[in-house]
């Protein structure tokens with residue numbers, strides 16, 4: 001699986017050109033992209049990057065990549081990120097590592113987003129995994145009730161040690177299981193409009209290209225706009 005993640009990541013990084021401002025995703029697949037980009041920078045590629053998490057910023061700087069503060073950046077050229085699940089329409093669930101809020105901001109600010117994944121992430125229909133929701137602590141019970149009204153079951157995300165998981169912004173997460181998601185676009189919109197929801201992991205129109213690496217080889221899929 002690690003070798004497949006690396007193959008997908010390296011294919012995406014090969015698309016980065018001199019002078020680009022690149023959005024760097026979070027997670028174990030994105031880590032391979034950061035390492036590959038670091039090697040290209042070492043070979044002379046001139047790029048700057050923005051990060052979708054504190055973890056990624058640290059890894060990128062360690063790899064010799066110049067990381068800008070995203071607060072000062074209005075748009076980026078290309079964003080490369082992993083997914084937890086992705087369907088044939090390039091709609092995805094993200095946020096297994098809790099970074100989906102920053103990831104969605106950076107992906108939306110990017111002219112192009114490339115998703116990178118091994119075959120285990122490919123599904124015919126989203127919903128095998130819960131949709132993570134980052135929320136305002138003040139609105140916890142209200143958000144959970146609205147999720148329930150939408151057919152979901154909300155569970156507080158905990159750390160391995162059993163305490164409340166907090167995002168880089170210091171907010172908690174509800175992992176919301178909906179079962180098979182028949183209409184991801186409608187669900188994404190409904191979740192986005194719940195007051196108190198700061199962000200969620202359904203990415204329905206951000207991903208332009210997917211590099212999917214399986215034992216059968218590397219496949220590139222492009223969304224037809």
Ligand SMILES: O=C[C@H](O)[C@H](O)[C@H](O)COP(=O)(O)O
Pocket residue numbers: 025026027028029030081082083084094095096097098099100103
């Ligand atoms: O919050 C984490 C991100 O959305 C990741 O991109 C996603 O969870 C995939 O992570 P991994 O590549 O480690 O499976």
